[in-house]
Amino acid sequence: MFVILVYDTAAERNPKVLKTCRKYLHWTQRSVFHGELTAAQYRALTHTLNSVIDPSYDSIVTYTARSPDMIDRATLGATLGGPGEIL
C-alpha cells in the first residue's frame, strides 16, 4: 500500500514521531512523509505512533491507497526530498 503521513504534534514529542516515521517512510517536506508499506508495516507504524503521541493534543493523518500506481505526485517550486524520494 502507498502511505502519505502528515503529523501535527507537540515539539517535545516530535523527535520520537520523526524517528518512527523515518523508520518506515521517506521524508517529503516539513511535517510530511510518504512511502510504500505492507499492511503489516502500516499496522506496526500506527501502533508505534499511537504509543508515542498524546491523543488529546497531537494529530497524525494518514492517506492510503492500495497501490502507488493510483497516486501521482507533482512538485511546484523546489524539490526538498532527496533522490530516493521519487515514486
Place this chain on the structure above:
Amino acid sequence: MFVILVYDTAAERNPKVLKTCRKYLHWTQRSVFHGELTAAQYRALTHTLNSVIDPSYDSIVTYTARSPDMIDRATLGATLGGPGEIL
C-alpha cells in the same frame, strides 16, 4: 480527482498560498490541504500557486488520485479539520 497538497513556503508568502489553497481545498492540519477537484480546477490551483511562490525557495507537493474512492484517510489522536472535512 482527489488532491492532497502540502506546502513549505517562506512566511511572507504563506498568506497568499493559504488563501489560494482555501479557495479550492479543505484544510487538514498545519501545512496540509485536501479535497476533490475537477482537472480544470486543479490546473487553475497550480497555475495560481506557481504565480505566487518563489520556485527557487518554496516547495509545494501535490498527491493526486483519479477518485476519492481510491484513498482512505485515518486519524491518530486529535481530529484538527472541522466537520466539512470528512471524505
